[in-house]
Amino acid sequence: MNNKEESLKSLSECVVEMEDEKIISIAEEYIKAGYPAFDGILYGLVDGMNKAADLYENEEYFIPELLICSDAMYNGLNVLRPYLKKTDFSQKAKVVIGVVEGDTHDIGKNLVKIMLETAGYELIDLGRDVPAGSFVDTVKNTGASVVALATLMSTSTNNMKRVIDLLKEEGLRGNVKVVVGGGPISPAFAKKIGADGYSESAVEAVKLVNSLVDA
C-alpha cells in the first residue's frame, strides 16, 4: 500500500484526470489503510477539483472536462463521506441555488454548486425553471443566508429581479445576500436589480460568496 501522501496524490490525480471509475477503488483503499476521511476529501478530492478549476481558468479544460472531474470528485466523496467524524466539518453558510423561471439551462448553475460545495458551503439546489416564490419559501424554511440565481436566457433575466423584489416584500431581503450569474448577466445588470454581487465564473462565485458572507 502507498503511503498517505501518495494516496492523497492519487485521489487528486483521479479528479484532475477524469478517472471517475478508478477513483472509487482508490478511495476505498485509502479508507482501508486507515487514513482520515477528512484529509482525503480536503487534500485529495478538493485539491484535485481546485487543480481542475485552474485548468479551466487557463482554458486547458472546458465544461465537458470539468463535469467529468466533478463526477470523479463526487464518486470519491460518496466513498469517503460516511467515514467523516462529526467534528470534521464546521459547516459554512447555507446557499439556496437555482435557475430562475423560464430557463432550463443549468450547467453553469451546477458548476457553481460544485465549486461552492467544494468550498464547504451547504447547498440547497432548487434545480431549474424555478418560480420566484420557491426561492423565497426556501429561504424562509431553511434560514439560508445566500441566494444564488442563474440564467442563460436573456428573456428570463427579469425573473431574477422578481426574486429580489419578492424577498423585499416578505421582509427577508436583509437576511440574505443575493448573487447572480449567467450568459446575459453583467455587473451593471446585477447592480440595477439590486443584487449583492455578480460573478463571471464558478471559481469567481466562490470568492464572491466568501467575501459577502465574511462581510
Next chain:
Amino acid sequence: MKQKMTQKLRLSAAAKKQPVDRPPCICPGGMMNMMFADIMEQAGCLWPETHNDAKKMAELAYALNQADGFENYGVPFCMTVEAEAMGATVNMGNRLCEPHVVESLLTSCVQIEKIKPLDLQTGRVATVLDAITILKGKNPAVPIIGNLTGPISVAGTLLDMSLLLREFRKFPADAQRYLDIICDNLIVFGKAQIEAGADAICISEPSGTGEILGPQNFANFTVNCLNKILDELNVSVKIVHICGRLKSVYDIIPQIHCDAFSFDAVVPIAEIKKHVTTHAVMGNISTFALGSMQPEKIASLVSGALTQGVDIVAPACGLSTTTPLVNVQTMVDVTRTI
C-alpha cells in the same frame, strides 16, 4: 452604391459582403427572439397563444416590421419547436416568458430510437411553415428569415446538456450517430422553411459554443454538424449565431459554411473582423442595453458598431420581452440615417 435598396436586397448583399446603400438592421427570430410585450399588445397577438397560431405568428412578425422595427420578418419566436417535434415536453411559457423544454426525452445518446422523425404536417412545425407562407403574401420587399435551433442545442435539450457533454467525451461515436439524426431532422425542417418562402435561414447555437465545449469539440461536433446542415440548404442568405466568448475558437469560425456570422455582446467587433475576414459580421448591440437603457444610449451603441464596421446590425442575442419599442425603433433609425 447610393441608390436605395429594398430590405431584402440589402440583406442578401450585406450577407455576401457586396456593396450596399447602408447596412441592414435585423433580428432573425428563433432563439434570437425579436418579440416583446409592447409589440404583442400593439398587434393584438399575445404570447403564448401566438406560438400555436400561424396567422397570429405571421401577424406579429409583420407588425414589428410595420412599426419601423427590424427590417425582416422572422419566425418562430422560441427555440423549442424542433425539440418538441422530436419528442421533448415543452412548457409554452406566458406573455413574457418564452416556451421552454421541461422534460428531456433521453437519458443517453444511445437511445436514438426514441427520437421522433420531424413531421412537417403537424404541431408547431406546421405552424411555422404556415406562418412563412402567410408572410410570403405580405410585403415582398421584406426578407423572411426562417430559424433553426442549432444541432448541439437541440441535442442538449433532448438529452440533458451535462449528460451530452460527458458522452461527447466518453462515447464520441454514439454521440455522433445521435447528432446525425438531429441534423437530418433539422435539414428537413430547414428545407421546408425555404420551400414555404424563407429568404434566409438563421441557425442559432446557444449551447454548442466554443466557450462551453472547448475548441476541439467545437470543431468536431458543432462546426461539422452546422456545415452538414448548411450544405443542404439552398437559400440566398445563411446566418449562424454562436453565443458566448469566442477567443478559443476565433480561427475555427471561418470554417463555418455560412454567409453572415453573428455573435454576443462580449465579443468585440474589431476582434471578430480580424479573424473572420471571409464572412459578413452581424451583431452585436447589447440585449441588456436594448431592454433597459435609454434610446440615446442605444443610438451610441449602434453608431459605435457601425464605426467598427459591422456588416449587419442586430441585437447581440435577441431581445428580452420587456424591451421598449422605442429602443428597437432607435436602433433601426440610427442604421438608416448613417
